[in-house]
Amino acid sequence: MPEREAGGVKVALFIPCYVDQLAPEVGLATATVLERLGCTVSFDPRQTCCGQPFISTGARAEAVRLARAHAANFAHAEAVVCPSASCVATVRRRYAELLGAEPAAELAARTFELAEFIVSRLGTCDVGAHFPHRVALLESCHGLRELGLGQPTEQLGGDPSLLGVTERLLRGVAGLELRPIARRDECCGFGGAFSVGFPELSARIGRDRLRALAESGAEYATGTDASCLVHLDALRRREGFGPRAIHLAEILARRAPG
Amino acid sequence: MTAALDRAATELLPAGPRLVAHDAAVFALREKRDAAGSAEPDFERLREYARAAKAHTLDHLDLYLERFEARATAAGAIVHWAEDAPALNRIVHALLAERGARQVVKSKSMLTEECGLNPYLESRGIEVVDTDLGERIVQLGHEPPSHIIMPAIHRTREDIGALFARELDVPAGETDPARLTEAARRHLRGHFLGADAAITGANFAVAETGTLVVVTNEGNADLGMSLPKLHIACLGLEKLVPGLADLAVFLRLLARSATGQPISVYTSLVTGPRPDSELHIVLVDNGRTRLLADEHHKRALGCIRCGACLNTCPVYRRAGGHAYGFAIPGPIGAVLAPALGRTAEQRRLPLASTLCGSCTAVCPVKIDLHEQLIAWRATDVPRGARERWLARLAARVLASPALYQLAGRAARVVWPVLSRRWPGNPAAAWLAARALPEHPGASFRARWRARRREGVQ
Numbered sequence: 199m200p201e202r203e204a205g206g207v208k209v210a211l212f213i214p215c216y217v218d219q220l221a222p223e224v225g226l227a228t229a230t231v232l233e234r235l236g237c238t239v240s241f242d243p244r245q246t247c248c249g250q251p252f253i254s255t256g257a258r259a260e261a262v263r264l265a266r267a268h269a270a271n272f273a274h275a276e277a278v279v280c281p282s283a284s285c286v287a288t289v290r291r292r293y294a295e296l297l298g299a300e301p302a303a304e305l306a307a308r309t310f311e312l313a314e315f316i317v318s319r320l321g322t323c324d325v326g327a328h329f330p331h332r333v334a335l336l337e338s339c340h341g342l343r344e345l346g347l348g349q350p351t352e353q354l355g356g357d358p359s360l361l362g363v364t365e366r367l368l369r370g371v372a373g374l375e376l377r378p379i380a381r382r383d384e385c386c387g388f389g390g391a392f393s394v395g396f397p398e399l400s401a402r403i404g405r406d407r408l409r410a411l412a413e414s415g416a417e418y419a420t421g422t423d424a425s426c427l428v429h430l431d432a433l434r435r436r437e438g439f440g441p442r443a444i445h446l447a448e449i450l451a452r453r454a455p456g
Numbered sequence: 457m458t459a460a461l462d463r464a465a466t467e468l469l470p471a472g473p474r475l476v477a478h479d480a481a482v483f484a485l486r487e488k489r490d491a492a493g494s495a496e497p498d499f500e501r502l503r504e505y506a507r508a509a510k511a512h513t514l515d516h517l518d519l520y521l522e523r524f525e526a527r528a529t530a531a532g533a534i535v536h537w538a539e540d541a542p543a544l545n546r547i548v549h550a551l552l553a554e555r556g557a558r559q560v561v562k563s564k565s566m567l568t569e570e571c572g573l574n575p576y577l578e579s580r581g582i583e584v585v586d587t588d589l590g591e592r593i594v595q596l597g598h599e600p601p602s603h604i605i606m607p608a609i610h611r612t613r614e615d616i617g618a619l620f621a622r623e624l625d626v627p628a629g630e631t632d633p634a635r636l637t638e639a640a641r642r643h644l645r646g647h648f649l650g651a652d653a654a655i656t657g658a659n660f661a662v663a664e665t666g667t668l669v670v671v672t673n674e675g676n677a678d679l680g681m682s683l684p685k686l687h688i689a690c691l692g693l694e695k696l697v698p699g700l701a702d703l704a705v706f707l708r709l710l711a712r713s714a715t716g717q718p719i720s721v722y723t724s725l726v727t728g729p730r731p732d733s734e735l736h737i738v739l740v741d742n743g744r745t746r747l748l749a750d751e752h753h754k755r756a757l758g759c760i761r762c763g764a765c766l767n768t769c770p771v772y773r774r775a776g777g778h779a780y781g782f783a784i785p786g787p788i789g790a791v792l793a794p795a796l797g798r799t800a801e802q803r804r805l806p807l808a809s810t811l812c813g814s815c816t817a818v819c820p821v822k823i824d825l826h827e828q829l830i831a832w833r834a835t836d837v838p839r840g841a842r843e844r845w846l847a848r849l850a851a852r853v854l855a856s857p858a859l860y861q862l863a864g865r866a867a868r869v870v871w872p873v874l875s876r877r878w879p880g881n882p883a884a885a886w887l888a889a890r891a892l893p894e895h896p897g898a899s900f901r902a903r904w905r906a907r908r909r910e911g912v913q
Contacts, residue, residue: 222898
């Protein structure tokens, strides 16, 4: 893949609060990949949280407050790109109820999850990445079912050979061997506040996912959501087995040595 | 702050082989649904038709209820209206008592579970025998169903062998499903023959013809309705469908979504009583009109009780139905609980979901289940003073970039302390099964500033 000239699409990074605080390397990798693809990348430090934790715990007034702030911060951005399907789904699927249909639709139309931005907006599946490892894809429920980044297994009647954007990007990575996993789109059990309120049930679901990932023979588990990956890695380190978690952006940022 | 459901699941469905078996048995139903739905080229179109038909019926429910009552009455049935669970129980008891009925065979009905009909009748000296095999198993075990179509799915064949050895004429140690089923069949046959009355639910009620539709795989409802002179059918108001053409669509969806069968083994259409017999139909509200008046949540009344949302739900499969503490478990139970439930814990059930959205994706009538859960959380889930205070505080911090950064720095300082055991550690429950993520080092924004200073790009 040829390096592209800078100055293409102007991208405003939307770095979710938990990526900023817990998985900063995911944000940096996102910027690296987008810059390699010719985008001009900026980050507005006024952004904090999109409000999702408040929506999912029923704190509506607080959610409205954060959604308003988020919309204001990105009011003038040409394209808002985020390495988290879940936070993009919040903007696209939940903001209408909080901000009104029109302002929400306007912002949603400019807001993209990283993989869909690269494949659908920039029109490429090859970002020049090199990652010579066995990798399993941990599908993000919100990416799959709320953003339509792929076709969930429950959805019948579609063309099962159509690959989701995440899988297409992974297939474009040199050296990467994609390993199938059992129940490929079962939830990882995180669910944000769910894992706090229902810690044992959340862990049961997560451990089953970890087992499926381990049985796939993958060295790494990847996906579009650092939250699912952080959860799974916390279980892996306690259980002592399973592939390490690595965000899709980090794989896409890796280049061949030399 | 750990929810009751989480604690109950640990107790009622302990981790180990039992949990593994439950998850596998329930997920197998989901896979059968996928296979059956894929083999039906019109499946997605049927779902859309069913959604629209239910929406239309619920918008005009008054009309269809009156039409059903008129047509059923014209066919010779007697229609009763029950405002709530006590009213249903009183009506059914009065019908039985007036005719001196002491022995009742009952086929599976989630509505009567919801209303507690069995204990009501039993405490008044009426013997009620559930005739669905799974339902009979849980009845003999003195426990409620754990799934809306597979009442005993939490039980292994060893459990059932032990139960039947105690309660029926089965040698100890018997675990062969065919022999256990045969024993139940012999046991139930005697009850069928001696019954004074049959109680059934109904899967659908057809307004156009005044017809009840009862779907089973075992034929137990059919046998029950055919022997005694008195048949009492209990159904929720939402069971109405406009006509037989609509019924055809729902029948094509129901069994495929529930068990992956193209159609159930028995589908009986009952219009009026048999000769020399009585048919009583009790239409039950029990909170349903309250739900109907709620513009957003009335879609939940479209549920045809197929169980597909339970089968796909990662939480239900790991919790088991009993942990929910509500007659209807799983995603649809959590959606109905705020309207139909009574206790604060039941009204908190909308929190019992990761919001993965798989329930919405399988629902044959396209109820937006996970969206309904989100909506209930904002309006009806009881939140304690501490929760409200924490949300306000967190939002205040997150609304200010400066406070947010400060909180991030503070969290980095206390990070190592969080991973240790100490009384009152807010992360303790989470860390029971997980290791604290490794210290992340500097935040993204700090590294971004440094990257800019170093002149990358």
